[in-house]
Amino acid sequence: xxxxxxxxxxxxxxxxxxxxxxxxxxxxxxxxxxxxxxxxxxxxxxxxxxxxxxxxxxxxxxxxxxxxxxxxxxxxxxxxxxxxxxxxxxxxxxxxxxxxxxxxxxxxxxxxxxxxxxxxxxxxxxxxxxxxxxxx
Amino acid sequence: xxxxxxxxxxxxxxxxxxxxxxxxxxxxxxxxxxxxxxxxxxxxxxxxxxxxxxxxxxxxxxxxxxxxxxxxxxxxxxxxxxxxxxxxxxxxxxxxxxxxxxxxxxxxxxxxxxxxxxxxxxxxxxxxxxxxxxxx
DNA sequence: TTATTTGCAAACCTTTTGCCAGCAG
DNA sequence: CTGCTGGCAAAAGGTTTGCAAATAA
Numbered sequence: 001x002x003x004x005x006x007x008x009x010x011x012x013x014x015x016x017x018x019x020x021x022x023x024x025x026x027x028x029x030x031x032x033x034x035x036x037x038x039x040x041x042x043x044x045x046x047x048x049x050x051x052x053x054x055x056x057x058x059x060x061x062x063x064x065x066x067x068x069x070x071x072x073x074x075x076x077x078x079x080x081x082x083x084x085x086x087x088x089x090x091x092x093x094x095x096x097x098x099x100x101x102x103x104x105x106x107x108x109x110x111x112x113x114x115x116x117x118x119x120x121x122x123x124x125x126x127x128x129x130x131x132x133x134x135x136x
Numbered sequence: 137x138x139x140x141x142x143x144x145x146x147x148x149x150x151x152x153x154x155x156x157x158x159x160x161x162x163x164x165x166x167x168x169x170x171x172x173x174x175x176x177x178x179x180x181x182x183x184x185x186x187x188x189x190x191x192x193x194x195x196x197x198x199x200x201x202x203x204x205x206x207x208x209x210x211x212x213x214x215x216x217x218x219x220x221x222x223x224x225x226x227x228x229x230x231x232x233x234x235x236x237x238x239x240x241x242x243x244x245x246x247x248x249x250x251x252x253x254x255x256x257x258x259x260x261x262x263x264x265x266x267x268x269x270x271x272x
Numbered sequence: 273t274t275a276t277t278t279g280c281a282a283a284c285c286t287t288t289t290g291c292c293a294g295c296a297g
Numbered sequence: 298c299t300g301c302t303g304g305c306a307a308a309a310g311g312t313t314t315g316c317a318a319a320t321a322a
Contacts, residue, residue: 002302021286035304040287058192058246061286074239075246083239089232096225102253103210103219110194110211113245117238138277138320157311171279176312197311 004034008042012052012066019061057082057111073111078119082111140170144178148188148202155197193218193247209247214255218247 004027011026012018018026024039043064046052054062058075072090074083090107097103115123140163147162148154154162160175179200182188190198194211208226210219226243233239251259 004303019286033304036286037288037305038303041303056192056194056246056249074233074237074241076239077242077245083237085233085237089229089236093225093229097210097221097248097250100225101210101219101221102256103212103248103250104256105210105248105250106213107248109213109249110246112233112239112241112243113192114233114239114241120238120240140278155311169279172311173280173313174278177277 004031004038005042005045007031007034008039009046009051009066012064016069017055017063017065019063021061023064053108055109055111058113070108072107074116075111075113076116076119077113078115078123081116081119083116140167140174141178141181143167143170144175145182145187145202148200152205153191153199153201155199157197159200189244191245191247194249206244208243210252211247211249212252212255213249214251214259217252217255219252 007027007030008023011023015022015026020036020039020043023043024034024036027034027039043052043054047054047064050067052064052066054064055073056062057073058077059080070087071084072087074085075081076083087107090105094105094107097105143163143166144159147159151158151162156172156175156179159179160170160172163170163175179188179190183190183200186203188200188202190200191209192198193209194213195216206223207220208223210221211217212219223243226241230241230243233241
């Protein structure tokens with residue numbers, strides 16, 4: 001465990017989840033000489049060792065987090081907001097998929113996509129407005 | 137609807153889902169002059185018109201499919217295999233998330249990640265082997 | 273003619289690779 | 298010494314943009 005690797009891991013512990021770029025910035029705040037290449041290589045290494053894992057939030061870069069940070073990500077594909085919810089909500093689905101497909105679901109690795117509450121309301125408001133315009 | 141746009145849409149109808157690159161290759165089999173730029177622009181346009189949609193399968197490029205091709209993708213993060221299952225399996229989860237977070241789940245937009253059956257068996261076999269080696 | 277669409281080339285961003293130097297065993 | 302590690306620069310992959318020619322209204 002070299003100083004650079006410790007820095008990357010510390011950054012992840014502090015940020016909870018972050019893209020490689022974000023980790024790099026965070027590390028460079030204290031140690032500006034650390035290269036983005038090193039961050040990528042360290043993340044890869046730590047992942048092989050099962051110390052960290054990565055999650056695809058759908059659009060763009062994957063985010064890394066320390067193992068044990070286990071929850072489901074809810075990504076709004078309208079505003080980009082990322083919520084989290086307990087992994088518990090997936091337990092039934094997990095059983096269903098295992099039974100039907102032999103598929104062992106890893107609920108933390110991929111995010112769920114949809115529309116968050118504020119955006120749902122915003123959309124409803126738009127539709128109401130459009131309907132009224134149509135009537136007028 | 138220009139010829140190029142029709143070609144892109146036809147390619148998607150035939151391929152069911154495909155990355156922009158795959159669409160481009162498919163289109164170029166019949167019309168080699170079509171540019172990848174046009175494919176991207178057409179996909180973007182068709183998506184705005186809600187004719188097609190895209191799904192992030194986790195690693196790498198997004199895949200596009202025609203609207204109505206509604207099922208859930210199960211991606212194995214060990215072998216990369218992509219299975220599909222009925223959207224029905226998500227209905228309970230969908231209700232739970234709506235009630236708890238006001239989150240309107242779009243089950244088709246993001247894939248679910250896990251380990252497929254063959255890979256689960258392969259892993260189990262590896263573990264058995266390792267255990268036997270340890271005993272010997 | 274005016275607006276839209278296309279093709280090409282180049283830019284862009286994120287991630288990966290090759291190579292050399294530095295450090296540790 | 299030998300091998301792993303880190304930094305730099307360059308390459309690679311996927312996507313976007315600027316511009317001018319072609320096309321359509």
